[in-house]
Amino acid sequence: MFSFVIRRVALLIPIFFGVTLVSFGFIRMLPGDPVAALAGERDMTPERHAEMMARLGLDKPAWEQYFDYVWKLLHGDFGTSVLTNRPVLDEFLELFPATLELGMAAMLLAIIIGLPIGIFAAIKRGTIYDQGIMGLSLIGYSMPIFWWGLLLIILFGGIWGLTPISGRISYLFDVETVTGFLLIDTLLSGEEGAFASAVHHMILPTIVLGTIPLAIIARQTRSAMLEVLSEDYVRTARAKGLSPLRVYGLHALRNAMITVITVIGLQVGTLMAGAILTETIFSWPGIGKWIIFSVFSRDYYAVQGGLVLIAMIIMSVNLVVDLLYGLINPRIMHTNS
Amino acid sequence: MSLLEIRNLCVDFETVSGSFRAVDGVDLDIRETDILSIVGESGSGKSVSMLAVMGLLPWTAKITADKMEFEGHNLLTISNKARRNIIGRDIAMIFQEPMSSLNPCFTVGFQIAETLKQHLHLDRKARRKRTIELLDLVGIPAPEERIRAFPHQLSGGMCQRIMIAMAIACYPKLLIADEPTTALDVTIQAQIIDLLVNLQNETGMALVLITHDMGVVAETAKRVIVMYAGQQVEQQEVEGLFNSPRHPYTNALLNALPERSLDLDRLPTIEGVVPGAGDRPDGCLFSPRCKFVQDDCRANIPPLKSTGVNALRCFHPVDPGNLGI
Numbered sequence: 255m256f257s258f259v260i261r262r263v264a265l266l267i268p269i270f271f272g273v274t275l276v277s278f279g280f281i282r283m284l285p286g287d288p289v290a291a292l293a294g295e296r297d298m299t300p301e302r303h304a305e306m307m308a309r310l311g312l313d314k315p316a317w318e319q320y321f322d323y324v325w326k327l328l329h330g331d332f333g334t335s336v337l338t339n340r341p342v343l344d345e346f347l348e349l350f351p352a353t354l355e356l357g358m359a360a361m362l363l364a365i366i367i368g369l370p371i372g373i374f375a376a377i378k379r380g381t382i383y384d385q386g387i388m389g390l391s392l393i394g395y396s397m398p399i400f401w402w403g404l405l406l407i408i409l410f411g412g413i414w415g416l417t418p419i420s421g422r423i424s425y426l427f428d429v430e431t432v433t434g435f436l437l438i439d440t441l442l443s444g445e446e447g448a449f450a451s452a453v454h455h456m457i458l459p460t461i462v463l464g465t466i467p468l469a470i471i472a473r474q475t476r477s478a479m480l481e482v483l484s485e486d487y488v489r490t491a492r493a494k495g496l497s498p499l500r501v502y503g504l505h506a507l508r509n510a511m512i513t514v515i516t517v518i519g520l521q522v523g524t525l526m527a528g529a530i531l532t533e534t535i536f537s538w539p540g541i542g543k544w545i546i547f548s549v550f551s552r553d554y555y556a557v558q559g560g561l562v563l564i565a566m567i568i569m570s571v572n573l574v575v576d577l578l579y580g581l582i583n584p585r586i587m588h589t590n591s
Numbered sequence: 592m593s594l595l596e597i598r599n600l601c602v603d604f605e606t607v608s609g610s611f612r613a614v615d616g617v618d619l620d621i622r623e624t625d626i627l628s629i630v631g632e633s634g635s636g637k638s639v640s641m642l643a644v645m646g647l648l649p650w651t652a653k654i655t656a657d658k659m660e661f662e663g664h665n666l667l668t669i670s671n672k673a674r675r676n677i678i679g680r681d682i683a684m685i686f687q688e689p690m691s692s693l694n695p696c697f698t699v700g701f702q703i704a705e706t707l708k709q710h711l712h713l714d715r716k717a718r719r720k721r722t723i724e725l726l727d728l729v730g731i732p733a734p735e736e737r738i739r740a741f742p743h744q745l746s747g748g749m750c751q752r753i754m755i756a757m758a759i760a761c762y763p764k765l766l767i768a769d770e771p772t773t774a775l776d777v778t779i780q781a782q783i784i785d786l787l788v789n790l791q792n793e794t795g796m797a798l799v800l801i802t803h804d805m806g807v808v809a810e811t812a813k814r815v816i817v818m819y820a821g822q823q824v825e826q827q828e829v830e831g832l833f834n835s836p837r838h839p840y841t842n843a844l845l846n847a848l849p850e851r852s853l854d855l856d857r858l859p860t861i862e863g864v865v866p867g868a869g870d871r872p873d874g875c876l877f878s879p880r881c882k883f884v885q886d887d888c889r890a891n892i893p894p895l896k897s898t899g900v901n902a903l904r905c906f907h908p909v910d911p912g913n914l915g916i
Contacts, residue, residue, distance in 0.1 A: 486686060487694040492647055493686075494706045494757070495679030508696045584741045585695055 262576050266569050270562075274327065277561035278320050281554050287312065288336040291552040310336060312554070323558060332563065333555035337548070342559030346541060351434025352422060353533070353540030357525045359456055360464035365518065368468040372475025372514075376483060377502060387472065394469035399528055403462040403535040410458060417457050420537040424451040463532045467521040474517040478510035485509070512583045519575030523568050594765055594797050595621040595644065595682075598658040602636070602643050605651045611868040613652075614640045615821040616895060618902065621765060625797045626788075628812035628829075630805065630844075632865055636821040637801045638687075641767045645684055646674050662764070680710040683758035684767040688774050689750035693742035699726075699753045700738025703760055710761045725756040729786060748779035752786070759790060766791070767799045772807070780804075784811060805848055809833060814900060817841045820865050820876045823895060826902040837901075837908040839881045875906070883907055 289298075289306040307313050311322070326333065332342040375387040411419035422436050423429065427448045429439050437456075440448035482488065483506055491505040529542035537543070541560060548556035597619040604611045614636040621627055629637045643654045644666060659666045664677060678684075686692045694702060703725060704718040713721060719738070726734035729752040742750055751771060758766055768787060772780035788811050791798045800811060808815055808829065815832045817825040817840065825838040836842040845851060846859045863880040872878055878888040887906055895904045 486688055486691040489647055490686065490692045490754070490757075491694065493645055493678060493684045494709060495675040495677070496705070496709055497675065505694050505697075509694070583696060585743050 258580070259577065262573055266573070269569060270565070271324075273562055273565040274324055274558070275320075277558040277565075278323055281549065281552070281557045282316070284549070284552065286552050288552045288554055291550070292337070327562060332559035335548075335556040336553045337551055337556065342556050343563070345544065345556070346560055346563050348434070349539060349541045349544050352436070352538060353529050353542060355435050355437060356456065356459055356463060356532070356538060356540060357522075357529060359460040360525060360528075361467060361518075361521065363460055363464035364467035364471050364521065368471030369475050369514070372472040373479055373502060373507065373510075375472070375476045376479030379480060384476075388476070391469040391472045394465045395473070397465060399462060399466070399531040400535060402465060403458075403532060406458050406462060407535070418455050419458065422452060422455050422538060423448065424455070427451060459532050459536045459538055462535070463525065463528045466528060467518075467524055470517060470521060470524070471514065475510065475514050478513040479506060482506045482509045508582065512579060515575055515578055515582065519572055519578075522571045526564055526568065593620045593660075594623055594625075594662060595619065596658060596660045597640075597644070598656060600640055600643060600654070600656040600659060602639050602648065603653045603655075605653065606868075608868070610653075613821050614643065617816075617818075617823045618895060618897070619816070621797050621799065623764065623797055624791075624795045626791060626800065626811060626813045627798070627816065628800045628802060628808045628814070629816045629818060630802055630808055631818035632803060634820075634865060635818040637818055638769050640818075641684070641769060641799065641801060645678050645682065645767070646671075647678075647684075676710075679706055680761040681763055682765045682767065683761070683763040684769060685751070685754045685758050685771050687770040689754050689771075690742065690747050690774070692754055693750055695742055698739050698741055699745070700740075703738075703753070703757045706757055706760045721760070722756075725760055726753075728759075728790075729753070729756045730782075731756075747775050748783065751775060751779075751783055755783075755786065755790070759794065759796070762794065763796055765797045765799065767801070769801045770803070771800075772802075772804070780807075787811075805845065817844070820871075822876055822904060823902065824877065824904045826897075826900065828900065831901070837903050838877075838905050839883050839907075839909055840877045842909045843880075843882070875904075883909065 287307065288310065289303055289312075293303075304313065311319065314322075323333070332346070334340065335342055335345055338345065371387050371391075375384045378384045407419045410417045418424070423440070427440070427443075427445055429436065429443045429445065429448055432439050432442055436452045437449065440452045479502075483502075485506075487509075488501060488506050491501045496505075526542070529540060530546055531542070532538065533540045533542035534546055541564070545557065545560050545564075548560060597617060600614055600617040600619070601612060602614040604613055613634075617636070617640050619627075619640075629641075631637050639648065639652075642648050643652070644659065644661070646666070646669075648654065654667070656667055661677065661682065664673070666674070669677075693699065700719075700722050703722045707713045707718045707721055711721075722738055723734045726737055731737050731749065731752055737745075742753070745753065755771075766787075771787065772783050775783060784807055787798065787800070790796075800807065802808060812829050815825075815827060815829050816823055817832075817838065819840050825832070825836070825841050827837070832841065833845065836845055840861075843859070843861045847861065849858060852858055861880055866872060866876060866879070872889065874887070874889040874891050875881070875884075875893050878884045881888065885907055891906075893904050893906050895902055
């Protein structure tokens with residue numbers, strides 16, 4: 255078990271350096287620079303521009319900048335935002351709860367609906383239920399997030415007027431930030447209606463962000479279950495006279511979960527990518543919106559620090575997923591130790 | 592009284608290219624403490640007919656019968672819930688591939704105890720005690736430790752012992768063993784068959800042994816049913832079958848045993864192949880391969896004629912004096 259964990263962690267090192275290289279390189283490939291972006295339409299003399307760049311340390315050769323960046327990272331310094339002059343880590347941690355809250359809600363929606371309908375489709379294989387579920391999930395999977403978001407805003411927010419269309423909570427409430435998770439903070443504040451307002455604001459973004467993971471989980475659960483249902487041990491379970499709930503829900507699902515867990519883990523990456531679009535559409539004050547804004551303002555340090563933080567989160571989730579396999583499937587644990 | 596009584600069991604599978612009859616008119620009587628063997632080639636409908644009894648066939652299978660009763664329960668009309676009370680408890684089954692028949696995600700102890708919980712409603716302590724007792728009974732050393740083992744940590748023979756322990760956990764009246772030794776080493780095969788026969792002797796349960804190994808049949812069974820292409824062609828007591836087979840197919844099968852052809856240059860074979868879904872002959876299904884075939888065999892389907900425990904589906908049975916060797 256111990257060596258298994260060590261090997262998984264060791265694998266993360268080259269990935270970490272890859273991420274630093276990509277985040278460092280790509281933002282610099284974009285035309286413009288932070289100083290020009292700050293200046294905007296105003297005139298700026300080349301001397302003034304050069305002076306500002308030098309003050310930010312952006313006049314040094316690229317390799318030196320990269321070396322500085324990685325050196326600081328290794329010492330836990332994620333850089334300082336050009337725009338706000340605050341540590342990137344502080345900004346990130348301030349905004350991350352909003353993204354995490356939305357992401358968890360979306361994931362919960364995807365699992366709670368995706369898993370059962372995937373199982374149901376597998377059991378009812380080839381019937382109209384199966385075809386219906388698979389058809390819908392294909393549509394959900396293929397839906398561009400920005401279009402799906404705008405469509406729901408028009409329908410639910412505009413035409414039917416059922417839900418708010420942007421922000422995390424109504425402007426009527428001023429909730430003190432304790433945990434950063436608004437659902438918890440509103441409850442702590444004790445303000446009447448604040449929690450309901452926060453939930454109300456979450457509905458549309460959750461649906462939009464959760465749709466693709468939901469579709470993927472449903473499809474993967476179905477195919478994993480189909481594979482498992484034809485296994486001999488499922489027949490054995492039925493031959494014991496066990497109830498369908500136990501045969502499908504325990505004997506088959508436990509085996510199917512090995513592949514489904516992987517897929518769920520991989521969705522964290524999809525969620526992060528989806529968060530960037532969803533947060534922009536719904537003005538959700540999370541890191542997705544922040545990264546986009548940082549890219550527009552060519553805030554090199556915010557982008558390269560933020561991307562590394564996101565990558566680290568995704569890598570940790572994948573590590574946890576790898577360890578979870580072992581708990582679900584004893585064969586993996588035994589062959590590795 | 593019969594434990595299991597089957598009359599004219601047919602199983603049809605709906606396929607894209609139409610319906611395919613896998614089991615065609617099987618009659619079966621199993622009394623308490625019986626040991627019945629069903630022999631036949633792959634695809635002759637041995638397993639399918641027993642899976643029909645267990646209700647384990649996929650929904651594409653259509654099961655019809657004049658009668659299919661277990662201890663007075665009509666298995667054709669029984670509700671799923673009532674059937675689940677019978678299978679696993681009164682009728683248990685073990686399968687061909689022991690390694691893949693056990694769930695890789697659960698310990699063997701859990702999988703045996705699960706049956707005890709389902710049918711006997713034993714509490715945790717009693718389940719553990721009985722599980723250890725069962726493992727001991729099927730000859731697994733150090734049962735207290737083995738209950739925590741996962742199937743992948745055990746050999747094929749061990750896994751089949753676990754399957755047997757699981758099957759006999761609730762004192763079944765009938766145990767169906769579907770080619771229990773096919774996937775195992777020859778030395779282990781004998782041990783497993785011995786174990787099954789010993790357990791049958793001790794508990795008095797009826798045993799149905801599906802196999803294509805004539806040696807196993809000769810050593811264990813009291814009665815034998817021979818199946819060919821989904822049809823039952825002959826049924827006899829084991830001595831009678833080996834000494835004077837009546838159906839040309841049984842006769843040809845026995846002639847093909849290596850130990851019966853020691854003084855021949857070549858091992859006798861049965862020419863041709865079992866008819867598939869598309870090329871079934873009009874008359875007797877064995878007629879294209881039969882040495883004794885006559886015109887009426889090709890034109891008409893011979894009925895299954897029963898005389899006491901014996902049954903035969905043939906117009907021109909083999910004369911016991913002339914076995915055609």
